[in-house]
Amino acid sequence: MDIILKQFGVEPLLLIAQVVNFLVLLYILKRVLYKPILKVLDDRKAMIAQSIKNSEEIEKKLAETEEEKEAALEKAAKEAQRILEDATKSANQIIEDSQIKAATDIEEMLKKSRDQIKQDRETMQQELREDLANLVAISLQKVTGKVLTSKDQKKLVEQSVKELK
């Protein structure tokens, strides 16, 4: 055994040197190479898993949003239809109402002016009659002179005015 080892040049010091050498290499590689690379690999794996999960979620959310959008659009369309109908109806109502109101207003105004005219005429006639009576009285006074008493005169005037009517 000893001879064999000697033949191959095995020397304890060299052996130890190589062992130390290897252990140093192992320690350094473990710190500077294996750890970072394995960490990156793990991180990447985690990130890919997360991304897949995320994309699935996004897809789901997108579908949901699409559905919601559709529903909202439908609702909005219905609402718009309803508002339009309401507006048309109320506009028609307003037009009709104002037409009726205008008609009644005109009617009323006409009636009022007619009444006014009638009243005016009556007043005028009254005034005319009085004026006429006065005129007759004056003329009678002139004609009859002192024949008639003022009491008679008045009576006469009134009578004639009544006749005039």
Add this chain to the structure above:
Amino acid sequence: MKQEIVLKPEVLTYIGVLPVTNTLLVSWMVTLFLIVVGFLVGRSAKLLPSSRFQSLFEIVIDTAYTTVEDLAHNKAKVFFPWVTTFFLFIITANWMGLLPGFSTIGVKEIKDGKEVLIPLFRSINSDLNMTLALALISAIVTHIFALRYLGLKDYLKKWFSLNPIFLFVGFLELVSEITKVVSLSFRLFGNIFAGEVVLATVSGISKFTAFLVPLPFYFLEIIVGFVQAAVFMMLTLVFMTLLSEKHGNEH
């Protein structure tokens, strides 16, 4: 140029009592190279890979980790750095040993009356010191993990039993633990050393065979370098996994 086939690594110089051989020098180079590359890759590791360099290392490390995980399950985090470092170290060393200048650049020295070339660089796994060191680390770490995961009682139960038959089996297994070290170290050493010898021999047949002729062998050596690294890694992984499992599960 004829090259001597030498089993021993050549000593270049001494640092104190430590003989610096050409293989030790190269193993420092391999270590330094891996540290620098590992540092550069690890520092710039991003979630979104910006360089092919990072992607390449990700493939290597991910493959290694998946392999370890498939075999060792919950112990993968502990086993992974060891077996991966074995793989990276051995494959880098094997491939670096194929670079031009290895076994060819050196100084000539007179030894035993003959002029011999002392190469400055030599493929490190063609030195039994290196492979034996790796195999010893592999075996010792394997037993440490076994102790850690089984506890002392279950660990000893693997080897010793009151039942005489199992006691004998335990003894055999104990012997096989030693042969594991021998087989691991000599497999790697034999493959790489043989490769070196083949390349040197083919290049040295005549003056012209140094050109182009060794190329197929270089390709072969690239494959061998990878296969040996993978084999060492897989065997270590299997040994670690088997030994860390409870004895009772096997029966």
